[in-house]
Amino acid sequence: MPGISNENKPLISKKIDRFFIGLASAFSFVKRFFQEAFKPPFEFREIMRQSYEIGYRSLPLISLTGFIVGIVFTNQSRPSLTEFGATSWLPALISIAVVRAMGPLVTALIAAGKVGSSIGAEIGSMKVTEQIDAMEVSAINPFKYLVVTRTVATTFMIPILVMYTDFVALMGSFLSVNANELVSLSTFFVQVFEAISFLDLFSSIIKSLVFGFTIGIVGCYKGYNSSKGTEGVGKAANASVVMAMFLIFIEELLFLQIVNAIRYA
Amino acid sequence: MHNEENEKVVKIRGLKKSFDENHVLMGVDLDLYKGENLVVLGKSGSGKSVLIKIMVGLLTQDEGDIEILGKNTAGLSLKEFNKLRLKIGFSFQHSALYDSMTVKENLVFPLTRNIKGLTRKEIDKKVDELLDAVGLPQSVNQMPSELSGGQKKRIGVARTLILNPEIMLYDEPTAGLDPITCGDINKLITQVREQFNTSSIVITHDLTCAKATGDRMAVLLDGQFKAVGTFEEVFNNASDQRVKSFYDYNFIK
Ligand SMILES: Nc1ncnc2c1ncn2[C@@H]1O[C@H](COP(=O)(O)OP(=O)(O)O)[C@@H](O)[C@H]1O
Numbered sequence: 001m002p003g004i005s006n007e008n009k010p011l012i013s014k015k016i017d018r019f020f021i022g023l024a025s026a027f028s029f030v031k032r033f034f035q036e037a038f039k040p041p042f043e044f045r046e047i048m049r050q051s052y053e054i055g056y057r058s059l060p061l062i063s064l065t066g067f068i069v070g071i072v073f074t075n076q077s078r079p080s081l082t083e084f085g086a087t088s089w090l091p092a093l094i095s096i097a098v099v100r101a102m103g104p105l106v107t108a109l110i111a112a113g114k115v116g117s118s119i120g121a122e123i124g125s126m127k128v129t130e131q132i133d134a135m136e137v138s139a140i141n142p143f144k145y146l147v148v149t150r151t152v153a154t155t156f157m158i159p160i161l162v163m164y165t166d167f168v169a170l171m172g173s174f175l176s177v178n179a180n181e182l183v184s185l186s187t188f189f190v191q192v193f194e195a196i197s198f199l200d201l202f203s204s205i206i207k208s209l210v211f212g213f214t215i216g217i218v219g220c221y222k223g224y225n226s227s228k229g230t231e232g233v234g235k236a237a238n239a240s241v242v243m244a245m246f247l248i249f250i251e252e253l254l255f256l257q258i259v260n261a262i263r264y265a
Numbered sequence: 266m267h268n269e270e271n272e273k274v275v276k277i278r279g280l281k282k283s284f285d286e287n288h289v290l291m292g293v294d295l296d297l298y299k300g301e302n303l304v305v306l307g308k309s310g311s312g313k314s315v316l317i318k319i320m321v322g323l324l325t326q327d328e329g330d331i332e333i334l335g336k337n338t339a340g341l342s343l344k345e346f347n348k349l350r351l352k353i354g355f356s357f358q359h360s361a362l363y364d365s366m367t368v369k370e371n372l373v374f375p376l377t378r379n380i381k382g383l384t385r386k387e388i389d390k391k392v393d394e395l396l397d398a399v400g401l402p403q404s405v406n407q408m409p410s411e412l413s414g415g416q417k418k419r420i421g422v423a424r425t426l427i428l429n430p431e432i433m434l435y436d437e438p439t440a441g442l443d444p445i446t447c448g449d450i451n452k453l454i455t456q457v458r459e460q461f462n463t464s465s466i467v468i469t470h471d472l473t474c475a476k477a478t479g480d481r482m483a484v485l486l487d488g489q490f491k492a493v494g495t496f497e498e499v500f501n502n503a504s505d506q507r508v509k510s511f512y513d514y515n516f517i518k
C-alpha cells in the first residue's frame with residue numbers, strides 16, 4: 001500500500017531514528033517507575049527479598065576487590081609520598097580516594113556486572129517465556145512487582161554496599177600502613193576520619209543511590225524490552241552491564257563537576 | 266445448542282491489527298456463545314495468537330470492537346479492564362509458568378493478589394481442588410522445570426482456573442505434545458467446560474484436537490474468518506480451496 005509506506009520513511013536515518021525512539025522509550029520507562037513507585041501496595045516483602053539477593057550475590061566479590069584495592073592503592077602511593085617524606089599522609093590520602101571515588105565506583109561496577117546482568121537475564125527470560133504477560137492477564141502489575149521492587153532494592157542496597165566496601169578497602173590499606181609505617185588502628189582511623197568532610201560522605205551516599213538506581217533500572221529496562229528467543233536473554237544481560245557501566249562513568253564525571261563546584265565555591 | 270439461548274459472551278466486530286507493513290487481522294468478526302467450545306484454526310503466523318492477545322489486552326487493536334461479557338473493552342479504565350481480565354482465563358502456548366516459584370506458588374500468586382483476606386486453609390483447599398481437577402495433585406511442591414510439557418500445560422490451566430474465569434482462551438494447547446498427551450489435554454479441555462461452566466476459544470492447527478474439543482470451528486485465513494460452523498459444515502462444504510487443503514494436510518499426510 002503506497003499510502004502507508006510513506007509514514008515509515010525514516011526522519012533522519014534509520015539508525016539515528018532508532019536511537020531517539022530508544023531514548024524516548026527509556027525515558028518513559030523511568031517515568032513509569034516514578035509513577036508506580038509511590039503508589040501502594042509497596043511490595044515490601046519482595047523488596048526485602050531482592051535486597052537480600054543483591055547483597056548475597058555481590059558480597060564475596062566486593063569484599064575481595066575492596067580489600068585488594070585498599071592494599072594496592074596504598075602500596076602504589078607510598079613511593080611518591082616517600083619522596084617528599086610525607087608517608088604520614090597515607091591514611092588521609094587513601095581515605096579521600098576511597099570515600100570520594102574508589103568505594104562507590106568499585107562497588108557500582110562490580111554490582112553492575114553481578115547484579116545488573118542477573119536482573120537483565122531474569123526479567124529478559126520472564127519476558128521471553130511470557131511470564132510477564134501471564135502476570136498482566138491475571139491482573140497483576142508486572143512493572144510494579146518486578147521492576148519497582150528490583151530498582152528500589154538496588155537503589156538502597158548499593159549505598160550500604162559502598163559503605164562496606166569503603167570499610168574493607170580502608171582495612172586493607174591499614175594492613176599495609178600498619179606493617180610499613182607502624183601506625184596503630186586507632187591512629188589510622190582518626191586520620192581517616194579527619195580527612196573526610198561531611199560533603200564527602202554526603203555526596204558519596206547520593207552518588208551511590210544514583211549508581212544503584214542506574215543498575216536496577218537499566219537491568220530491568222533491558223530485560224523488559226528483550227527480544228524474543230533465548231538469544232534475546234543473553235543480549236539483555238550483556239546490554240544491561242555495558243549500559244550500566246557506561247552510565248556509571250558518566251554520572252561519576254558529572255558528580256565530580258558538581259561536588260567540586262560546591263567544594264570550591 | 267446456542268441457538269436457543271443465543272447469549273454471546275464475546276462479540277468481535279471489524280477487528281484490524283497490523284504490525285508496520287504486516288497486516289495480520291483485517292476485519293475479524295467472531296461470536297462466542299455461552300457454554301460453547303469454539304476452535305480457531307489457521308496456519309502458523311495467521312494471527313490466531315494476536316487475536317486472543319488483543320482480547321486480553323496484551324496487544325491493542327488498530328480498529329474494531331470487542332465486547333466481552335457485555336463490556337466493550339475499548340472504553341474501560343485499566344482497573345475495570347483488570348476486573349474483566351479475572352473472568353478470562355488464558356492458557357499460554359508455552360505455559361508461561363513462573364519458573365522461580367513452585368507449582369503451588371504459581372497457583373497461589375494470582376489468587377492472593379486478587380482476592381484479599383483468604384485464610385491459609387481456604388487457599389490450600391483451593392489449590393488442592395484445582396490440582397485435582399487437572400490431575401496433578403502430586404506435583405504441588407515441584408518446580409516448573411521438573412514438569413513435562415503436558416504437565417506444564419495442566420498447571421497453566423489450573424493457575425488460570427483458580428480465579429474462576431467464565432471464559433477460557435487456550436493458545437495451541439496441544440502444540441509440541443505427543444499424540445497420547447494431546448488426547449489427555451483434549452479431554453481436560455472438555456472436562457474443564459463441564460466442571461467450571463466455561464465458554465472457550467481453543468486455538469490450534471491440529472484437526473484432531475479441533476474435532477475432539479470444538480462445537481464450532483472458525484478458520485482464520487488472510488486476516489479474516491473464512492469459514493465458521495460445525496466441523497462437517499466447515500470441511501465438507503468448504504468452498505475455499507485453502508480450507509480444504511487444511512483438512513487434507515492434517516488427515517492425508
Ligand atoms: N508483538 C508483535 N510485534 C510484531 N509482529 C508481531 C507481534 N506479534 C505477532 N506478530 C506477527 O503477527 C503475525 C501473526 O502472529 P501470531 O498471531 O503469533 O500467529 P499464530 O497464528 O501462529 O499464533 C506474525 O506474522 C507475527 O510475526
Ligand SMILES: [Mg+2]
Binds near residue numbers: 313314315436437
Ligand atoms: Mg500462536
